[in-house]
Amino acid sequence: MAYPLIDAGRVWNRLMALAEIGALSQGGVNRQALTLGEAEAWRLILDWARPLGFEPSTDAAGNLFLTLPGEDRSLPPVVAGSHIDTQPTGGKFDGAAGVLTAFEAAETLAAAGVPRGRDLVVVAWMNEEGSRFAPGMTGSEAFSATRPLAEIRARTDLAGITMGAELDRLHASFPDVPRRPLGFPVGAYVELHIEQGPVLEAQGKEIGIVTGMQGKRTFRITITGAEGHAGTLAMAERRDAIAAFGRMVVELNRQVGAHDALIKFTIGRVQVEPNAPSVIPGKVTFSIDMRHPDNAVLELLAERIRTICTAEAAPCAVTLDLLVNEPSNDFSPVLQQAIGAAAERHGYGAMPILSYAGHDSRHLAKRAPAAMIFIPCRDGISHAEAEWSEPAHVAAGAQVLCDVLADLLASSEMPSA
Amino acid sequence: MAYPLIDAGRVWNRLMALAEIGALSQGGVNRQALTLGEAEAWRLILDWARPLGFEPSTDAAGNLFLTLPGEDRSLPPVVAGSHIDTQPTGGKFDGAAGVLTAFEAAETLAAAGVPRGRDLVVVAWMNEEGSRFAPGMTGSEAFSATRPLAEIRARTDLAGITMGAELDRLHASFPDVPRRPLGFPVGAYVELHIEQGPVLEAQGKEIGIVTGMQGKRTFRITITGAEGHAGTLAMAERRDAIAAFGRMVVELNRQVGAHDALIKFTIGRVQVEPNAPSVIPGKVTFSIDMRHPDNAVLELLAERIRTICTAEAAPCAVTLDLLVNEPSNDFSPVLQQAIGAAAERHGYGAMPILSYAGHDSRHLAKRAPAAMIFIPCRDGISHAEAEWSEPAHVAAGAQVLCDVLADLLASSEMPSA
Structure with a gap:
């Protein structure tokens, strides 16, 4: 099987362009869930996605899906992504790197004509950070039926505005993004994220094969x-x-x-x-x-x-x-193996690692085989303006993600959880 | 000398009417300095004052003065009052009782034709509480030259709005209230206030003769x-x-x-x-x-x-x-004596007491002989919605204040500090 190469400059430039929305003076980003900044980020991503043939859709929890249609549309899709909301003084990479490397991988696979037996979906989960509407991960919680949507909609920010009212406003401002039912079946889920810890950097590894989550x-x-x-x-x-x-x-x-x-x-x-x-x-x-x-x-x-x-x-x-x-959880061993094989294929150093941060993959893992790819971040800093990942590490992560998605799209059977 | 009697129902009704501006559900008041509520309170007091012949004026610090002119307008006036701003969950009496008993005393003296050798001024000092713009007492601090006005104007609330901008807005919305220079000479200053402690209630006294302030x-x-x-x-x-x-x-x-x-x-x-x-x-x-x-x-x-x-x-x-x-300070012994004599004249129980709370009188005492009259408040509670004073205690305080102001207006010499 041939694995096409991602475009390192393209994914980096998209990351930097997205980071301009909500940019702070010290290099960070303030783009909290359901703010005007997040809506502007949706618009930018939709502008990139539509000419490439992605089909946009959303659901009642405010998740954003970009689908590249596959041969058998009745099969549960392969899904990859993360989130685009940030902490009040967050960075350029936490969340955005996962969405835009998935986007890059999908674009690369489509351009190379890699056959898709089923749909490939890039996702941006709503409100992972939970800074404006606490606690976070409401998009993946609602999608995975971990928490009732009504409970999520009733939450208020410090000004007393309900999350439900803001979700309705978001949907009203994107009339051209069709609504799909909440919680469709998923074949497999892969999420790339910065490590948010110092281990990969200290060990000199480009890729963390995430074994589970605390x-x-x-x-x-x-x-x-x-x-x-x-x-x-x-x-x-x-x-x-x-x-x-x-x-x-x-x-x-x-x-x-x-x-x-x-x-x-x-x-x-x-x-x-x-x-x-x-x-x-x-x-x-x-x-x-x-x-x-x-x-x-x-x-x-x-x-x-x-x-x-x-x-x-x-x-x-x-x-x-x-x-x-x-509770803590373990990720799919088959997918961990695929991540390791992809890293080896391209000569990246890789190591198993535990996720100390929570991610949307925690909730997706309840519904489908799931995995995470970590890339290093400088000094382990995140949730802060100083957050930084090297362009070469973003590119390595995007390439490994692209390979794993290619593996999944070529299989008629999805791996076990 | 004859001492006219104040109207207990009138002063109580005005207190209750003022408390409707910013009223909270549990009986308290939220009428913070330089809010729309405080402006509405100014309007209500001005509506009461103008038909009675009071001359309204204000100064650069946002203090509100209501002057009953006396025979020799070149003499330093007798001043009485307190403040009308409240804590975010304040009560009906803290501040307002001092302004409205002074108003009642002035109206009583005027109606009875008591001669005024000099002006009698009822004052509401700006921002005593300091809850929106901290710290408080900015009106009396600026008046007494304790703190430069420029420093006060530069302060910001939690939303980043400067006090200077809000003072300008207040003045702009009262074009018919003339501006007078900041910090004119004062002949004597008397302030009535609720005790904000449990002593008078426990001792069964209507009147506290305040000896000084911590x-x-x-x-x-x-x-x-x-x-x-x-x-x-x-x-x-x-x-x-x-x-x-x-x-x-x-x-x-x-x-x-x-x-x-x-x-x-x-x-x-x-x-x-x-x-x-x-x-x-x-x-x-x-x-x-x-x-x-x-x-x-x-x-x-x-x-x-x-x-x-x-x-x-x-x-x-x-x-x-x-x-x-x-630092702590002592009030004028002559005025303390006048308060005690007035209480005795009307058969009220009185006792010397130290003020544990700070008041605008702290700053006025630097410029003029000053005194304070305390009245009891239930359970010593203040800065809370449950704050309460009995109508009979408000009336007793207003009567004692009225007598002391009559004494001062009849003297050609002001007492020593």
């Missing part, structure tokens, strides 16, 4: 105290929600955040009410993001979080809501 | 860490601004907030950046409000705040800005 739990914690005047209410009579929050932060970092070398523990969002300098805070709401490859450790530490928050709250009250509970 | 220091503290991905960056490699903030909160509450029974220590405002659930916070900015009647203790604890924040910041960086540094 588990994740997220919580929303609400501390309720009592407002009062900062100048008059005696300290002994206060129920200060910030004082309770401070105690929780210290104990949680000590007893959960320092559990072992693999734990990742983050308090990323904090809202204080009424948040005025001379008013004792009556309410603090904060987020916990906890990840670990071992599901038993996650279970143990989730219990510990409850114990600590309850113990440190007094004289305030506290409630805990578990928002996300995703 | 000192206050406020700080803005900025912790700078580094953003990073919540799922990938190892705990040991993080510079998490929230983790440093938690340590500071615990140590500050322990070493400063628990210093003695008189200390008041509050962290009221916290801003986290980028404030997204799956991003390690790179920056936390927070406020400290510290008050104590002993200036030496304030000095000692300010040093301790610097020491703690510096010690707990690592591996983050920290900067501290001292925004307010107001």
Whole structure:
């Protein structure tokens, strides 16, 4: 079988062009889900896709699909992609690299006349980052029936706007992109992503063959105290929600955040009410993001979080809501093998690696054989403006992805999960 | 000398009418400085004042003056009032009671034909609360030349709007209120306010003769860490601004907030950046409000705040800005005596009391003999929707204020500070 070569300059130029939408002053990108910037990014990608014969479509969750039709359109398609939304101070590569290398691979395969036994779909999942509408991965969660769409639509941003209202606005502004039902059958799913860690760079490898993904739990914690005047209410009579929050932060970092070398523990969002300098805070709401490859450790530490928050709250009250509970998972061994073979074919260094970040592939893996390809990023930095991947690494990832998609399109049987 | 009686129903009805502007669902008021609500409150008060012969005027700091002209207009006027802005979840009485009892006293004196040797001015100082534009008391600070107007105008709210722009908008929307120069000479200043503490209620007294005001220091503290991905960056490699903030909160509450029974220590405002659930916070900015009647203790604890924040910041960086540094002060003994005599005249229980809250009178006391009258508030609650004063206590306060203003208007010499 012949494997056509991708165009390294073309995929890089598209990445840089996309990064101009929402560009920040330090090289980063702010293009959050369901903002005008994301709609502008859709328009740019659609402008590239339509002349090449891609059929655009979307679904009720706001996912964007670009389909190259195959011979038997009744077969579950091969799907590849990632997301194009970013963190508020995100980078050029997280998400966008996965969508645009899939696009590059699809264009390369089409131009080379590689036969497609079934449809090939490039996808941009809606709201992977979850920064405006938390938590994230709503597109792949809805697609995989992990979470009901109605629950997702009801979520609000900090201004009180529902995600449902913004999804309706998005659809209304793309009347020429047809709607397809949510959650069609998928033959196989492959996602390229920057590693978001320092391992590949340190080991001098171009390609990470992702073996699985660490588990994740997220919580929303609400501390309720009592407002009062900062100048008059005696300290002994206060129920200060910030004082309770401070105690929780210290104990949680000590007893959960320092559990072992693999734990990742983050308090990323904090809202204080009424948040005025001379008013004792009556309410603090904060987020916990906890990840670990071992599901038993996650279970143990989730219990510990409850114990600590309850113990440190007094004289305030506290409630805990578990928002996300995703166990760790393993990716398809057959697809891992195909990624390794492709890397070897082109002389790229490759190694198995665990994904510490969560990705849409977590949810696709519930519905289809799934795999991930990692490429290095400088100093392991992501979710920050300084995020960077070398052009040669983007090209290597696109080539490996192209080879794996060619393998899948040539098979009449999809691999097992 | 005859002392006319105020109209208890009239002052109460005006208080309730004013509280409808910015009314909240639990009985409170949100009418922050330089909002449309405050402009509406100006309009209501001006509608009451003009038919009674008050001359309205304003100054560059946005203070509102209502003058009843006296015989010799070249003499420094007698001034009474407070403020009409509120906290985001404030009450009906904090500030408004001082302005509307002064208004009631002035109307009563005018109707009774009490001679005015000099002008009598009712004042509403701009932005006492400092919740939208922090810190507060900008109107009385500018009036008393405590702080340059240019510095006040440059301050921004959370949306980045400058206070100067909003002051210009306020003035533009009241073209019929003439501008007077900032900081005219004042003969004497009297301010009525709810106690914002539980003492008068517990002692069963209607009137507090305020002896002085505790000192206050406020700080803005900025912790700078580094953003990073919540799922990938190892705990040991993080510079998490929230983790440093938690340590500071615990140590500050322990070493400063628990210093003695008189200390008041509050962290009221916290801003986290980028404030997204799956991003390690790179920056936390927070406020400290510290008050104590002993200036030496304030000095000692300010040093301790610097020491703690510096010690707990690592591996983050920290900067501290001292925004307010107001020592404790004493009010005019002659005016305190006049307040006590008025209470006795009408059979009200009165007692000396220290003010734990800051008030505009702090700044007026630098320019003129000044005094404060406290009335009880239920359970000592203020800066909260549950704030409440009994109609009988508002009436008692208005009557005492009316008597003291009558004394001042009858004197050719103003008392010493």
